[in-house]
Structure formats: structure tokens, C-alpha cells
Amino acid sequence: MNKIVVKRTFDMRIIGDWVAPNSRVLDLGCGQGELLDYLVQAKQVSAVGVDLEFANIAACVRRGVAAYQGDIAGFMGAFPEKHFDRVICSRTVQELSDPAGVIIEGLRVGQAVTVGFVNHGFWKNRVAALVSGRKVRNAVYPTAWFESRPANPVTIADFEDFCRTKGIRVARRVHLSGDWKTRCAVWPNLFAGYALYDLTR
């Protein structure tokens, strides 16, 4: 199992701990459906994912995860208040063109919104940018700028600010160190590699 897959399983397990058994879960930017597949098997959730790519939807269908090809805002707009128990935005938020709109809409259609993102404030990213003077490239973002999708380099400090200004309640937060396993207790914006937030209204 490669390093990324191992890293991935830890944030999946934390999200899994937050998800109630048999609940209704929506995954925004579900990719090939790994997370939902895990949640269906571990927590027997009723799951649906949303993604823009046909190949990702086909992969979800192949593994038996329900998935909808289309735009995230358009999808959520078709659902009534609190239709979902949990809306998950795992490694999606940095690529959204209107992250605030999506999170707020997620809080309308869901009881809770879970956001997971790579912390660009992590010290190694800061050092790398300072030393190389280039776009940060690492195990998670291995590509050069010209072969990458547009992504906001979101940090923990930025995200905390966002929740405060929008009046969003942070019910739970987990900051993981650079290994994405051990908890990071001090100065997370500098020492945490990955962040998970559980948001409610």
C-alpha cells in the first residue's frame, strides 16, 4: 500500500467515527467513491456522491456506490432542508469556485457538514515555498502548476476565520500532524498537515 493510500485511510476513519450508523450521507466531489464505499460497509449508511467526471461516476457505479454526475450547487438545490444527516466535503473545498456558498448550502440540506483539507500553512509547505520560490509540490499535490486544476491553498487559520465570520459552529475539529496520523495539539496552522472540521449551524 503506498503512502498516499495509508494517509487516506486515517482521515476516512475519523470521518467514519463522526458518521452515525444507518444515516444518510452526501459526499461532494466523491471521486471514485472510496470514502462512501468505506462508510457503506463500516456504517451501513445510505450514500450518494456527486462528481463532475463521467469516469468517476462509472467507478462509483461499478463498486455499487450511488453517484450523480453534475454540479454540486445544482444537486444540493434539488433537496429540501436537512434531507441529509451529513454532507462531506473531503479534499474538495480547495477546488470549489464558491466554497462559502457550498458549505452554507451544505448546512441547509444537511444536519452537519464535514470538511477535510490539506493545510497549506504546514511548516514544510512554508519552507518549500520559501526555499524553492515555486508552487508547492509534495506527495499530495505532485503536479506542476500547468498540469493541475485550480486550487485554493487553504490553511487552518483561514478556515477558522471563515467559520467565525460566517457564524458557523465548529462542533468538532481534528488536526493531524505531518504524518496524518498523530494528533497535533500545538500551533496547528504551523504543525498540522491535515485538518478535519465538523460544522453545524
Added chain:
Amino acid sequence: MTDDVEALPADSAPRHLAPGDVGLVQSRDFVCDRSFTFKNGQAIPGFTLRYETYGELNATRDNAVVICHALSGDHHCAGWHSPADRKPGWWNNLIGPGKAVDTRRFFVICANVLGGCQGSTGPLSTDPATGQPYGITFPPVTIRDMVNSQKLLLDHLGVAGVHAVIGGSMGGMIATLFAIEFPDLVRRVLAMATTARESAQAIAFNEVGRQAIMQDTAWNKGSYARDGGPRVGLAIARMMAHITYLSDASLDRKFGRRIQKQASVGVSDAQFEVESYLLHQGQSFINRFDANSYLYITRALDQYDLAHAYGSLELAFAPVQAEFLVVGFTSDWLFPPGQNRDIALALLRAGRRASYAELSTDRGHDSFLLESDELYGLVRGFLERDVVVFDFSI
């Protein structure tokens, strides 16, 4: 749907023996001699459905895959009736041993719809009460009547469980309604290029077709001899409908503004290739389709409205147990992607399992017949899914 999807060169090797093809197939007739009551309350003393099957029903009798055809389609969806056939069944690219709908695993059934004219009972059939064709005395057919009659065929064949119902366009409506009306029977629905209710535009196109038929004096209020009828009107209806199955881009690619080789300058002569193509489509259609059937089936399409019939789409889908995969095509302007999406969204609102996938094509409504590895992979994945058990030890 169009006729020219799979026309193959006549000089190729014995095509019916090609690997992956079901080969030579035969149609059969299911004759139901009990009275059949239509949705509107009218009854006929019995009916026939012409159908084909490929593959074998398994010991548990639950590997049936029901294929539902579109407006002008029929029960011959795969294989060849004779080595001399010009082309195979209309979905031959999808169905066969090792293909996306794998006849080594599934018992595939396809029937010509009630009200049709390819061997199933419809307006062209003889009314036992008069000894004459039913004509327009045939009861109005609905999509639900098509479903109920096909359910009787499944009972006759001893099918205990339907692995999947698959259909495009009108076939998608039949497949969807199958899962609503017989929730215990149907485990999967694959509906493509379809809708839960036609838009005004689709009804408008159908009405132009019907008027072309009914305003042909040979229609004679639906009463005509088997070899006669409103051939001009039916051909025009088909020409117009055919355009709605394609797209601006696909017509342009196929014909552009190319001029007929022997084009005359007379205003009444076909000048562009696209004109003679459509004339040919109309002419070949009148040799295989009945004008009254066309009126009946287009009415069935127009009347189909799940939200109206059940109170709302969510109520319609409330009893569904099947898992749905709805597929839309970007260039389909007859049943556009949004109408396909609405089906999946309503299923999800009703708490059902549903997926929606969208293929980028420029072939228009008929894209569901496309030879596309992406589509084949999607269909196969839905029917045969990988079972990957997660390793919880990590």
C-alpha cells in the same frame, strides 16, 4: 429511433457468426388467451406479444434482463434472423456473449410492445368481434398497459426475479414504470435518454407527426386495408421525427451541404443529400410500420406523466426497491439531460438508490445506441458490479 445505426457492409464475412454475437435468433409469440383490461377500462379478449430471448434462465429464475424498445423499435434487439439479413437486432452492439449485457450470465428478453405492429397485438390486428383490423377502435394504450402485458410474458416464461430492466427513450419510461408497478420483481433499472414526462416540445413534434398521418386522406379515420393506409403521411411523420433523434452537429457531419449527384434544379426535386436521406428514411419506415400504431404509441408517450399519475415524482418512486442508473446525453434535445437528471434527483429525494451519468456526445437523442466503450463499461459495471470488501484492519 433511427434505422441506420448498424448498417454493415454487405460483403463482410459471415456476420452472424462473429464472436460476441448471439448468432441466429428466432422470434416467438406469447399468446395470452385471457381478457386484458387497459388502463382506461376497455378490454380485449386476449393478446399476443412477439418476443425474443437470448441466454438461459438460471435455476433460481432470477437472472432475467428485460430490454424495452423505443417508439419505432421492436423485439429483435440482438442477433440475426438469417445470414442474409442486412443488419442485426437494433442493440446488437450492447447484447451478446461477453458484451455489456452478457448473455452468458443473463437471460435477455425483449418484446414488441402492446399496441405495436411488429407481431404484437395492436390496431393492425384482427378484432375477433368483427373479423376486421381494430384500427382506431383499439383501446388507447398506455405505458402502463405495455408494462402489465410484459409482466404476463415474464410470468409465462417463469421469471421469478428481474436482474435489470433496460431501455432508452420510451424504453426508459417502460423500464421506470416496471420498477414502480412491480417493486418486488425488479432489482435494477437502467433508463437512458428518457423522461418522467414529455415537455411541450416533444408533444408538439408528436402532434405534427399525427397530423401528417390523419390529414392524409388514405388514413380514412383509421380504417384502411393492411397493405394500404396513409403512406405519405406516415413517411412525413417519420422524416420529421427522425430529425429530432439526431442533432445539428451529427447531421452536419454526415451530410453538410453536399449536393445530390444527379441534382436537378427543379424546386420539387431533392437537391441536398440530407433530403434524399430523409426521403429514404420515410420510405423504409412505411414498409415496416403501421400508421395507427404510430398514433397509439405517440399518444402513450405524450400521456405518460409520473408526477401527475401518482401525485408527485417522489410519491411515484416511494414503492421502488430497484436501484436506478439514469443516463443522459449532452446533445439530446428531445429528452434533454435535465429531464433525465430530474428522474435521478426525485428518486434520491424519495430515499431510493439512484445514480446519474451523462455522456458527452453530439449524436442527439439516439446517442443511447452509440458504440461507446464508456457506455459499455458503465452498463457492465451497473449489471455486474465488483464486490470489494474493505479491509477494516487498516
